[in-house]
Amino acid sequence: MSLTYLGEWAMRFDFAVAALGTLIGAVGLWKKNLACLEFQRRSLMLSSTLVFAATGILVYAFFVNDFSIRYVASYSSINLPAGYRLAALWAGQEGSQLFWLFVLAVYSSAYMAVHRIERGDIHFHATGFVLLAVQLFFLIIVNVASDPYTRLDSPPPDGNGLNPLLQHPAMAIHPPMLYTGFVGMTVPFACAMGALITGRLDAAWIKKCRVWTIFSWTILAIGIMLGGRWAYDELGWGGYWAWDPVENASFIPWLTATAFLHSVMIQERRGMLKIWNMSLISLTFLLTIFGTYMTRSGVVASVHSFARQPLLGGIFLAFIGLTAVFAFGLIVWRYPALKAEHRIESFLSREAVFLFNNVVLLGLAFAVLFGTMFPTFFEMVKGTRISVGPQFFNQVTIPLFLALLILTGIGPTIAWRKSSPGQLLKNFLAPLLGAALAVGLLWAGGVNQPKALAGIGSVVFVLGCLLLEFIRDTRARQRSTKESFLPALVRLMGKNRRRYGGYIIHAGVAVTALGIIASSSYQVHREAELGPGQEMRIERFRLIMRGLTEGRLPNATWVRATVDVFDAEKNIGRIFAEKRLYEKTEQPHTETGLISRVFYDFYVVLAGWTAEGAAILHVYVNPLVSWVWLGGAVLAAGAVLCLWPGKS
Amino acid sequence: MGPVNAETPRKPGRRVWGWIALSAGAVLYLVISSIGGTQLPYVNARELPELSDRRVRVAGKVAYGGIELDGPGDVSIRFGLIDEASETVLIEYTGVRPDAFREGAQAAVEGTYDAAGRVFHASLLQAKCPSKYEVGLAEPTRK
Numbered sequence: 001m002s003l004t005y006l007g008e009w010a011m012r013f014d015f016a017v018a019a020l021g022t023l024i025g026a027v028g029l030w031k032k033n034l035a036c037l038e039f040q041r042r043s044l045m046l047s048s049t050l051v052f053a054a055t056g057i058l059v060y061a062f063f064v065n066d067f068s069i070r071y072v073a074s075y076s077s078i079n080l081p082a083g084y085r086l087a088a089l090w091a092g093q094e095g096s097q098l099f100w101l102f103v104l105a106v107y108s109s110a111y112m113a114v115h116r117i118e119r120g121d122i123h124f125h126a127t128g129f130v131l132l133a134v135q136l137f138f139l140i141i142v143n144v145a146s147d148p149y150t151r152l153d154s155p156p157p158d159g160n161g162l163n164p165l166l167q168h169p170a171m172a173i174h175p176p177m178l179y180t181g182f183v184g185m186t187v188p189f190a191c192a193m194g195a196l197i198t199g200r201l202d203a204a205w206i207k208k209c210r211v212w213t214i215f216s217w218t219i220l221a222i223g224i225m226l227g228g229r230w231a232y233d234e235l236g237w238g239g240y241w242a243w244d245p246v247e248n249a250s251f252i253p254w255l256t257a258t259a260f261l262h263s264v265m266i267q268e269r270r271g272m273l274k275i276w277n278m279s280l281i282s283l284t285f286l287l288t289i290f291g292t293y294m295t296r297s298g299v300v301a302s303v304h305s306f307a308r309q310p311l312l313g314g315i316f317l318a319f320i321g322l323t324a325v326f327a328f329g330l331i332v333w334r335y336p337a338l339k340a341e342h343r344i345e346s347f348l349s350r351e352a353v354f355l356f357n358n359v360v361l362l363g364l365a366f367a368v369l370f371g372t373m374f375p376t377f378f379e380m381v382k383g384t385r386i387s388v389g390p391q392f393f394n395q396v397t398i399p400l401f402l403a404l405l406i407l408t409g410i411g412p413t414i415a416w417r418k419s420s421p422g423q424l425l426k427n428f429l430a431p432l433l434g435a436a437l438a439v440g441l442l443w444a445g446g447v448n449q450p451k452a453l454a455g456i457g458s459v460v461f462v463l464g465c466l467l468l469e470f471i472r473d474t475r476a477r478q479r480s481t482k483e484s485f486l487p488a489l490v491r492l493m494g495k496n497r498r499r500y501g502g503y504i505i506h507a508g509v510a511v512t513a514l515g516i517i518a519s520s521s522y523q524v525h526r527e528a529e530l531g532p533g534q535e536m537r538i539e540r541f542r543l544i545m546r547g548l549t550e551g552r553l554p555n556a557t558w559v560r561a562t563v564d565v566f567d568a569e570k571n572i573g574r575i576f577a578e579k580r581l582y583e584k585t586e587q588p589h590t591e592t593g594l595i596s597r598v599f600y601d602f603y604v605v606l607a608g609w610t611a612e613g614a615a616i617l618h619v620y621v622n623p624l625v626s627w628v629w630l631g632g633a634v635l636a637a638g639a640v641l642c643l644w645p646g647k648s
Numbered sequence: 649m650g651p652v653n654a655e656t657p658r659k660p661g662r663r664v665w666g667w668i669a670l671s672a673g674a675v676l677y678l679v680i681s682s683i684g685g686t687q688l689p690y691v692n693a694r695e696l697p698e699l700s701d702r703r704v705r706v707a708g709k710v711a712y713g714g715i716e717l718d719g720p721g722d723v724s725i726r727f728g729l730i731d732e733a734s735e736t737v738l739i740e741y742t743g744v745r746p747d748a749f750r751e752g753a754q755a756a757v758e759g760t761y762d763a764a765g766r767v768f769h770a771s772l773l774q775a776k777c778p779s780k781y782e783v784g785l786a787e788p789t790r791k
Contacts, residue, residue: 347664352664366675378687386687387688387758389687400675587750588747590744608722
């Protein structure tokens with residue numbers, strides 16, 4: 001038991017280590033003193049190690065049921081399965097702040113390990129300084145405002161247990177993924193600030209921070225998608241995205257990071273937009289902190305948010321303000337060195353397309369942020385509360401997403417500096433015709449929602465552009481190497497992994513878009529009360545209720561409807577839709593029944609039942625919904641290609 | 649390529665920036681102008697009779713002992729929602745209940761008020777996701 005005090009002391013002591021290290025590091029950067037900077041580097045290593053200890057020991061406390069720690073008593077119990085004891089670490093406010101710090105410590109250590117040969121370089125230390133300063137901030141949070149090691153005077157014999165909604169495999173993966181993506185944005189931010197502090201503003205910092213950005217960006221994308229999957233599987237309303245503030249908080253920095261990844265290429269190629277890129281990466285980092293603040297401080301009413309904590313909120317706001325002043329102060333200070341080296345030469349250039357992509361992405365980020373924060377501001381100004389629902393977000397974001405989607409196809413195909421209209425016509429004619437043909441066929445097939453047609457047409461256009469680009473480049477290689485098609489394609493991709501990885505990521509985005517468009521425009525939903533043996537029809541499917549059964553789990557009772565689904569006369573599977581009642585918390589829990597096929601998902605929720613044994617079912621047919629996550633897998637594959645180590 | 653190059657080199661750049669500024673303005677306008685028609689007010693129980701047949705939201709706490717239903721499988725429920733001014737509204741709702749919905753939970757409903765029947769017909773019921781609840785030891789159940 002007393003071992004858990006070591007974790008607490010590590011966390012308290014680390015506060016001093018990080019504070020001293022930051023201070024000495026600042027002096028070292030000011031005086032360009034390597035001894036001070038070496039002290040700072042060691043402080044960062046020690047600080048990270050102490051964070052590992054504090055986190056590891058809190059996890060240990062969960063495993064040994066140390067209920068004298070309030071956090072453990074609140075989120076665990078003696079009978080909690082081992083896997084979920086780890087997940088309990090991020091189930092609550094205090095633990096999730098410590099977990100943020102833990103992920104940052106992992107990144108800090110990884111940064112120092114990857115770039116260890118640059119120890120003589122002042123940019124390495126300037127980046128480390130920013131990482132240590134951010135650690136210091138979260139150490140203030142966990143030590144002062146949101147302490148996971150708070151003790152109880154009289155420890156209870158058993159803990160409260162983990163909420164059953166969180167006892168799901170996706171909950172064990174999704175929050176760490178989101179955090180890994182979120183916190184990862186600290187490293188490129190630190191790299192950029194390091195460049196500003198040291199005045200080394202050539203392309204070197206971009207090369208260094210790009211890998212970190214792509215990595216975090218990808219993990220964040222996967223995290224967001226897994227969150228959607230969890231909502232789809234667990235919440236039982238047939239959808240996967242509800243524009244909840246917590247979802248939005250993770251999506252906004254992803255949008256600005258996407259903008260950064262593109263506009264930084266313009267800087268690399270053409271020496272333009274230097275101030276803009278510095279601002280974008282700072283904004284992305286600030287938005288991750290703001291997102292954490294929004295969801296953790298209770299300032300925005302959300303179905304997920306924590307209870308209101310004014311002290312915590314105050315510290316967060318102060319940190320956001322300080323960081324903004326620091327980052328934008330540095331940009332102003334280095335302004336003379338951030339002048340553009342070239343100008344835009346033509347509308348028909350990749351630079352121009354990327355600029356429009358930035359406008360759309362920033363517009364989206366602003367729209368989502370505005371819609372999320374509007375109720376809070378409204379209440380502050382007018383004193384009455386309002387709600388901004390999905391209607392606003394859909395109305396505003398659909399045209400922007402559509403524009404973005406089209407740019408996803410144009411961007412990779414258009415040349416830097418200047419394209420000729422003839423060249424463009426050659427590149428875009430076939431995809432445009434393909435899109436027109438697809439729209440025509442869909443129209444003939446009865447798809448008549450304008451949004452869906454425009455969206456699917458754009459998806460076909462994007463995939464067509466990308467496919468042609470692959471074919472053209474492979475053909476060009478074949479002409480010089482005389483290889484056959486496939487080996488030429490593979491070697492081509494191996495030779496320029498970043499480029500083709502990027503194209504694959506674009507294809508993944510298009511596939512996800514297709515899934516979103518189809519499932520949101522053409523979802524069919526029907527409710528029915530069915531006794532045993534009764535059947536209902538939905539679309540071309542027939543559904544027969546076989547019966548209701550009751551049963552017991554160790555910690556819950558359940559009622560289950562068994563349903564057979566037929567496509568015409570062919571039995572395509574049996575679905576169990578369940579309602580569980582957890583005894584300890586009296587918490588009901590819906591287990592949705594799902595048959596997932598390539599072209600549709602069959603999704604059944606047991607809404608209730610009657611005394612006569614009839615089940616009240618909500619049945620959804622979601623076309624192409626699994627393509628949402630298929631696109632995510634394609635995106636991940638593209639990112640792996642981008643990040644594959646070795647010479648490209 | 650020929651005819652495109654005929655212009656002076658600086659002009660196209662300016663024109664591109666002009667269009668970018670214009671499109672940014674358009675996006676900004678789209679966002680800000682859309683908020684007006686899509687927001688819903690939160691109201692208290694006292695204001696409801698004047699707002700009958702208008703779509704509004706009410707937020708509050710589900711009253712203890714206030715959920716009427718015929719057994720756990722019933723989909724049509726009536727319950728009392730205690731608003732921030734501690735006044736209770738009777739809510740009628742049919743459909744899938746969120747798992748977090750229970751007595752004492754924070755909930756929000758969206759729908760219209762029937763002044764004659766003195767009941768709020770909710771078409772949407774949200775209950776606070778309990779993932780981050782400061783439940784239990786920190787906050788013993790009161791009331």
